Amino acid sequence: MTETAKAVILHLGLIAVLFALQFVLPAYHHGNMARVMVLATYAMGYNLLFGYTGLLSLGHAMFFAAGMYGMALTVRHLGWTPPPALLAGLLSGAVLSALVGALALRTVGVAFMIVTLMFSQAAYLTILYFTTWTRGEEGFVLQQVQRVFWGIDPSDPTTRYFLALLVFATCLMLSLWLVRSGFGKVLIAIRENEDRAQMLGYDIFAHKLGAVVISGTMSATAGAVYALLFGYAGASFAGVQYSILPLLWVLLGGAGTLIGPFIGALFTFYLIDITSGYTSAYMAVVGAVLIALTLFARQGIGGEIRARVWRGLP
Amino acid sequence: MSLLSTSGLSKEFGGLRAVHDVSFALEEGEVRALIGPNGAGKTTFVGMLCGRIEPSAGTVRFDGTDISRLPAHRRIRAGMAYTFQITSVFARLSCHENVALAVRRRKGNVAKDVPEALRRVGLADRAEQLAGDLSYGHQRLLEIAMGLAQKPRLLILDEPTQGLADSEIEDFVALIRELKAEATILLIEHNMAVVMEVADAITVLNFGEVLAEGAPAEIRANREVQAAYLGTG
């Protein structure tokens, strides 16, 4: 079997399992799983930049929030139906990421991390500043009637699960195609050795900018879909915490692997879910896991699989 | 018309003159060696040729057009290839993928050109190995394969034989002879035996300036060069 066939089967298999799960999961976990799939989509977007291009952003929450508010604000204030509102969310993410990318990519390494952090913080504060429209930290709810489109009701649990799976599967297969394409291979080359990639004649800036925009738009997609499926938009999704979480998911699941973001998001979601039953200080667990991963398991779960089981894991 | 020429090319690092007023011309099809003592400015000079270092003054022309302001990747696209003095390969990618990256950029045929380039440097049987797992000498050969695979008009090799075993150096000399028909070659080299064997002409840099230029025999006989370089080296 060729490497390509193996890769396609593995990822289609994951999608099939998630499809089947929906018939057996109890209601509570059923809802959680839909949420995990949307968050995993966000993580996949993050991973395209961090795991495949080697750029560590500390500000992806602004892209997630751009999608979320691009969708939710047009529905709430302009009375748009979900399909154009979703598009508005995607577009907001694309424009914002192009803008941020064009500026932030003039810096490298630690400065890039701080610049993205600062832009994201500015975006978060902007949401608070326009509290009249965004309702700030408190956020606002999208009513069920506002979310129905083409006879589909995203507030129905089964529909919601399918929509989440549809978005997750689409982004997963898109990512698989992307990282195996010529463009994706150049991104990997940049991650491995930027100097050498440039001296092979590749335009580093253009490729990095492309990666930021694709990554930002995928993150925005997750944000917009989150608003649609769960009917809520709030400033906390733009906060620092939501920039750190995708980093944690990707590090845990394995940076630069396609299934890593999903594994990481799933584990972290349940870890926080269980810990928050015992203490309100559940973010301590997040912190401890981040430290432990950096110290003891840089490759994450996906990296271990790649090292021990299948070197060709995309 | 020369394939590559510079006029008045200079570079200062904080008042220190690394390269000063170098005017240089390279004819299509020739193999030119660039030699000089350590710190003579050789790597700085080629860095300015291929766009890795911005010159303080002067111009670089390639194939008749002024490329002084072009970023490195545009110069590579115009038909230059550069191999690093300090080995620089994609260590965590396979040898095949290393070379494929070079072939894909010029939209070449990966299935045909990659094995071809690897075969020419003698790494055909290591295509699937990770570049980082190769020995130092093999990594240098891989780098040359990446240069070949770009099918450049001008191939700049920065100390390619450094760290190679004697038998590998022999293969390398044979490879350069073979390549002569396909590309113009600029070779920065310390190994004088290699230089004398493959070069059509030699340019000697000393203290950032051109000290002498000519056929290998002339350079060998040049007293100034002997004093500055051969005598000490």
Next chain:
Amino acid sequence: MLASLEGAVTAAVLALTAVGLSLVFGIMRVVNVAHGEFFMLGAVLAWWVSSWFGGHVAIGFVAALVIAPMLVGAVAALADVTILKRIDYDPERTIVVTIGLLYVIQQVVLMTYGPEARPVEPPFNTRLALPWFEWGENGLQLYWPWGLSTTSYKLFVIAAAAVVLEAVWLLMRHTKMGLVMRATQLDGEMAQVFGIPVERVYAFTFGLGAGLAALGAVLIVPIQQAHYLMGGDPLLLSFIVVIIGGLGSLPGTVVAALLIGMSDGIISVFFSPTLAKILATLLVALVLVFRPQGLFGTRTA
């Protein structure tokens, strides 16, 4: 007058905190995202120490002023030895790890200290009849408050910060420790070759940096209250100050702290605090993009 005095207090505390961050970055090339939490830890420990000591409030306060920064410094040095050293101070992984540290410290304080904000009583505020002293590394100095009863403690904060900053400057310029630290800054590997115990210098520097933040926090708790989330703003402001002042430059950091601290009050008059913060964060980002050497730094080749 009163407004600019408020600004000067902010600037003094900010200067201490930012110099801590700047030292760590300058010498170790480490961006410490947990710096704000060391600040918060200083404030919380100040509350604990001062409420543990009975008797005159001043005794508790002085004890806090000594004990809290030392404890925080010890915690930081421990973190350096157990975590940062083990990842070899790799810049990106260091940031990830200090983010982890941020959450751990913050949440452990939430679990133990709780979500309430608690005040620490100033050692003097209305008792102006007594001469007071300020505590710096130069020892005790007599200090006579002026007649401004409401600002007496604030004046003390400004003076104390100035003395401590002067002490840090002297430490860096005129002691063997400072020489060793500067040598390490220039070239860690070279310093190691010359027999400088780089590991210990790093642990000391990281501890000192955190201790300065904690000291700033102890000074401010009688004016602001101690709360587990109070680390965010000092972190952001310190980043702004260090970046605008030029990464790793101590004089630049102090000048920028004065500028930011003093203008903070003035800017807030014209804009809402949120808008002021938006502009400040954008300014930092743009400075890093277009003038990475800082507004006052000079470009080095």
